[in-house]
Amino acid sequence: xxxxxxxxxxxxxxxxxxxxxxxxxxxxxxxVGRRGGVFLATEGLYEEFGDRVLDTPLTESAIAxxxxxxxxxxxxxxxxxxxxxxxxxxxNQIVSEAxxxxxxxxxxxxxPMTIRAPYGxxxxxxxxxxxxxxxxxxxxxxxxVVIPSSPYDAKGLLKAxxxxxxxxxxxxxxxxxxxxxxxxxxxxxxxxxxxxxxVREGDDVTVITYGxxxxxxxxxxxxxxxxxxxxxxLDLRTVYPMDREAIVEAAKKTGKVLLVTDDNKEGSxxxxxxxxxxxxxxxxxDSPIQRLAAPxxxxxxxxxxxxxxxxxxxxxxxxxxRDLAQF
Amino acid sequence: MHKHxxxxxxxxxxxxxYRTMLTARKIDERLWLLNRAGxxxxxxxxxxHEAMQVGAGMxxxxxxxYLLPYYRDLAMVVHFGMTxxxxxxxxxxxxxxxxxxxxxxxxxxxxxxxGIVTGSSPVTTQVVHAAGYALAGKMEGKDFVCxxxxxxxxSNQGDFHEAANFAGVHRLPVIFFCENNHYAISTPLxxxxxxxxxxxxxxxxxxxxxxxxxxxxxxxxxxxxxxxxRGRNGEGPSLIEAVSYRLTPHSSDDNESTYREADxxxxxxxxxxxxxxxxxxxxxGFFTDEDEQAMHDEIQAAIDxxxxxxxxxxxxxxxxxxxxxxxx
Numbered sequence: 025x026x027x028x029x030x031x032x033x034x035x036x037x038x039x040x041x042x043x044x045x046x047x048x049x050x051x052x053x054x055x056v057g058r059r060g061g062v063f064l065a066t067e068g069l070y071e072e073f074g075d076r077v078l079d080t081p082l083t084e085s086a087i088a089x090x091x092x093x094x095x096x097x098x099x100x101x102x103x104x105x106x107x108x109x110x111x112x113x114x115x116n117q118i119v120s121e122a123x124x125x126x127x128x129x130x131x132x133x134x135x136p137m138t139i140r141a142p143y144g145x146x147x148x149x150x151x152x153x154x155x156x157x158x159x160x161x162x163x164x165x166x167x168x169v170v171i172p173s174s175p176y177d178a179k180g181l182l183k184a185x186x187x188x189x190x191x192x193x194x195x196x197x198x199x200x201x202x203x204x205x206x207x208x209x210x211x212x213x214x215x216x217x218x219x220x221x222x223v224r225e226g227d228d229v230t231v232i233t234y235g236x237x238x239x240x241x242x243x244x245x246x247x248x249x250x251x252x253x254x255x256x257x258l259d260l261r262t263v264y265p266m267d268r269e270a271i272v273e274a275a276k277k278t279g280k281v282l283l284v285t286d287d288n289k290e291g292s293x294x295x296x297x298x299x300x301x302x303x304x305x306x307x308x309x310d311s312p313i314q315r316l317a318a319p320x321x322x323x324x325x326x327x328x329x330x331x332x333x334x335x336x337x338x339x340x341x342x343x344x345x346r347d348l349a350q351f
Numbered sequence: 352m353h354k355h356x357x358x359x360x361x362x363x364x365x366x367x368x369y370r371t372m373l374t375a376r377k378i379d380e381r382l383w384l385l386n387r388a389g390x391x392x393x394x395x396x397x398x399x400h401e402a403m404q405v406g407a408g409m410x411x412x413x414x415x416x417y418l419l420p421y422y423r424d425l426a427m428v429v430h431f432g433m434t435x436x437x438x439x440x441x442x443x444x445x446x447x448x449x450x451x452x453x454x455x456x457x458x459x460x461x462x463x464x465x466g467i468v469t470g471s472s473p474v475t476t477q478v479v480h481a482a483g484y485a486l487a488g489k490m491e492g493k494d495f496v497c498x499x500x501x502x503x504x505x506s507n508q509g510d511f512h513e514a515a516n517f518a519g520v521h522r523l524p525v526i527f528f529c530e531n532n533h534y535a536i537s538t539p540l541x542x543x544x545x546x547x548x549x550x551x552x553x554x555x556x557x558x559x560x561x562x563x564x565x566x567x568x569x570x571x572x573x574x575x576x577x578x579x580x581r582g583r584n585g586e587g588p589s590l591i592e593a594v595s596y597r598l599t600p601h602s603s604d605d606n607e608s609t610y611r612e613a614d615x616x617x618x619x620x621x622x623x624x625x626x627x628x629x630x631x632x633x634x635x636g637f638f639t640d641e642d643e644q645a646m647h648d649e650i651q652a653a654i655d656x657x658x659x660x661x662x663x664x665x666x667x668x669x670x671x672x673x674x675x676x677x678x679x
Contacts, residue, residue: 050490075490081520086479086513093419093483096468099490101483113509120473121480129461129469130452131675165676189678 027210032201034175034208035065035140038182039102041212043073046100049186050076053087053104062106063142063201088114088139092122092191095137100186108143108195109152115160122191123166138185142198143171144236144286146335149198150326156287156318161193162264162296168192168217169264173238175206177261180215188217197236197286204239218262220270226256229348230274232297233284234260237336241284244342253349263293271297272304279310280348286336289317311351316344353635358573362637368409368568369628369638370646372401375426376625377650378438379599381658382457386603390662391442394603395458397425400530402624403593404500405430406571407528410579411498417484419468419477419499422458423530427500432465435653439661446667453667475501475508478527482514485523485588496524496582498575503592504535506549515590519556524582526575527558527590530565532597537610553590565593566624598623 029037042049050073051066057079060067070077080087084105091101105111111118118139126134145154161169170185170192172178178196185192215221223238224245231241238259245255258274260266275281281301283294298313316336318324324334355365375397382394397404400423408430411418418424418431425438437449444453450461450469461469468484470477481499488495505511506529518525529549533540546552553560559581563570571593578589596619600607607616632638 078486078521081513081516083513083517085510086482086517089476089479089510089514090483090486090517093468093480093485094487094490095483096480097484097487099487116473116510117476117479120471121476124471125469126677127675128451128455128459128471129463130448130450130454132449132461132463133469134678168677 026207028205029175029208030202031175031178031196031204032063032065034179035182035196036067037208038179039066039069040072042183042186043069043076048098049100049102050078051102051104052078052080052091054080054082054106056104061104063198065140066104084111084114085117088117088122091137091139092117092125092135095135096125096133100136102138102140102186105139105141107153108141108157109155111139111141111157118161118167118191118193119164123164126190127166134189135191136189137191138182138188138194139191140194140196142201143195144197144199145324145331146199148326148328148331149324151323154324156285158195158263159287159292162293164264166190167264168262169195170217170262171195171235172261173223173235173259175204175208177215177221179208180213181217181261183212184214184217187214192217195235200236200239215261218265218267220267221259221261222256222274223259224255224257226254226278228254228278229280229282229345230256230258230278231282231284231341231345232258232260232271232274232294234263235286237284237286237341240336240338240341243338244345247342248345251346253345255345266296266300268300268304271300275301276305276308279308280351281309282314282316282344282348284316284336284341284344286318288320289315290320292317311348314344314348316340355569358569358576360569360572364409365632365637368405369632370650371405371430372426372568372625372628373646374435374650375401375404375429377647377654378435379425381654382442383599383603385442385658393456395422396599396602397423399532399596399598399619399623400565401426402568402628403530403565403571403595406568407498407500407575407591407593410572410575411496414466416495416579417466417468417481417497419470419481419484419497420460421470421474421477421501421505423502424460424500425458428460428467431467433460433462434657436657436660439657440664443661443664444666445661445664447664452671475505475510477501478505479510479514481525482518482523485518485525486521489521489523494583496526496579498526498528500528500530502535503529503531503540503549504538504543506552507543515552515556515558515588518588519558522585522587525588526578526582527588528575529590529592531592531594534597534601534611536601536605548592550590550592556588556590558588558590560590560592562592562594565595566622566627568624568628596622
């Protein structure tokens with residue numbers, strides 16, 4: 025059975041299926057209960073599962089820390105951070121605790137917890153409802169960072185995250201929630217964490233990206249077909265730890281690599297992708313690696329023209345691919 | 352009626368209590384010698400905390416309740432089942448260290464089989480985990496309680512507030528056990544709190560709070576026992592503050608002469624529970640000077656043996672540093 029649904033519905037379905045499958049799975053976060061979450065990702069789950077969908081006080085460090093405690097005990101908490109921007113008070117719990125517990129206890133304890141957080145801009149969220157925080161977590165061994173790019177992936181990756189034996193940060197682009205629609209099987213499936221995915225085969229330029237930008241890259245690639253520019257698109261799916269093999273293979277495929285993120289440029293997760301390519305296959309390249317990213321300003325402004333200027337768009341990706349094709 | 356009888360404790364309980372306190376003290380003293388002899392890099396001490404730790408620990412049910420301790424809780428974890436050899440393996444950072452296989456500094460206790468939950472160095476993070484364990488227990492319909500301990504300095508951390516409020520709101524069976532020893536490294540109590548007692552804060556979380564003499568293991572046992580019962584009966588969390596004094600510098604790397612007078616430490620040693628509780632036992636006729644000496648000798652022999660075993664034990668292989676980042 026297939027159903028067409030948007031990204032948000034796919035998230036909701038994954039949560040629901042996992043809560044049915046395993047009674048150890050529970051949800052905690054702000055307004056996730058009766059309200060169903062501010063984006064409605066948990067809509068209907070409180071009605072169905074009662075106290076397994078727990079409204080917490082406004083308390084991000086405890087949302088993470090209580091989840092960690094429950095996970096060490098043997099539960100499978102799925103914590104929701106209302107916005108990625110608001111999870112900074114929980115960083116100590118995520119980085120010093122969740123990520124290190126297996127290692128520091130010599131494998132005695134572990135933390136099978138998922139932390140979901142909406143990230144990214146383009147919804148008039150301004151500085152503090154638009155940030156991309158994945159770079160902050162992409163050098164923390166012990167943690168996995170997953171960012172889906174389609175409804176199909178959202179369901180399969182979230183189910184994999186919930187079943188994972190280690191802590192997974194699961195970033196969901198909030199603009200993708202209602203923008204992206206697609207076929208999602210109603211039966212159970214998981215997509216492996218740690219593996220990138222070729223979403224389009226091409227010969228002239230390789231785009232390596234993740235999250236909502238994968239959608240823009242596919243749109244740009246389709247438009248450029250008319251100009252006889254053939255674009256290869258690799259979706260990282262997991263930004264930490266990275267799928268080195270897939271990155272190298274995609275880079276070698278065309279010899280021209282464009283890296284795209286809607287995070288700001290300097291120190292983004294793409295810097296690691298560039299380093300991997302430089303280490304593994306520099307002499308297979310026909311042009312310098314290019315990065316398309318948001319500007320290096322603290323965060324996204326509120327006013328529409330400023331927001332639009334900040335955002336990575338299909339047009340910006342298209343133009344960057346064309347430039348690289350002509351190099 | 353003696354106070355131990357009011358607490359429901361028998362002679363054997365008191366002797367066990369004292370033996371455990373003394374074991375921790377004597378291990379601690381050995382660790383300082385080993386550090387000063389250059390054999391172990393670091394010591395973080397429990398001296399001055401033994402009575403409160405054993406009193407609190409004995410109010411819990413081992414094998415059922417959970418302990419989320421902090422780095423001074425040597426006597427508490429000894430009561431919970433860590434052997435002298437376990438402690439020595441940890442201090443020598445050997446492969447057989449049950450807490451971490453030599454990965455963590457000493458004092459970072461954790462053992463799943465003993466019900467002691469792994470901890471870290473940024474203070475107060477474990478307090479939040481206690482609420483998580485208690486929440487899981489409540490969801491699963493269990494009646495265990497979680498005791499988490501921390502210093503008075505830690506009671507100022509955001510995580511303390513977040514955990515206490517969370518546990519209060521959800522009526523979780525957590526015992527917030529504050530070991531107030533008057534110093535957060537060098538900073539005295541009046542620079543840490545503007546209220547008289549840490550336990551005054553309990554009201555803000557809708558939980559029971561009380562402050563007790565941390566040098567009196569029976570008083571601590573009584574207060575924590577009542578908190579355990581409240582927790583098991585669904586009456587939610589408690590904040591118990593036991594007040595004592597840190598008899599050593601913060602750690603083997605600290606120089607306490609820069610911030611406190613020797614007289615102050617000497618005066619506190621006059622209230623040392625290792626002395627005063629032995630006196631209590633002797634007054635009751637439970638314990639003679641000969642018994643005391645025999646107990647010292649037995650513990651000392653066990654410490655000597657454990658020290659030798661840990662010193663001779665092997666380290667984990669260097670390459671094992673790469674293991675256990677993720678599930679394998």
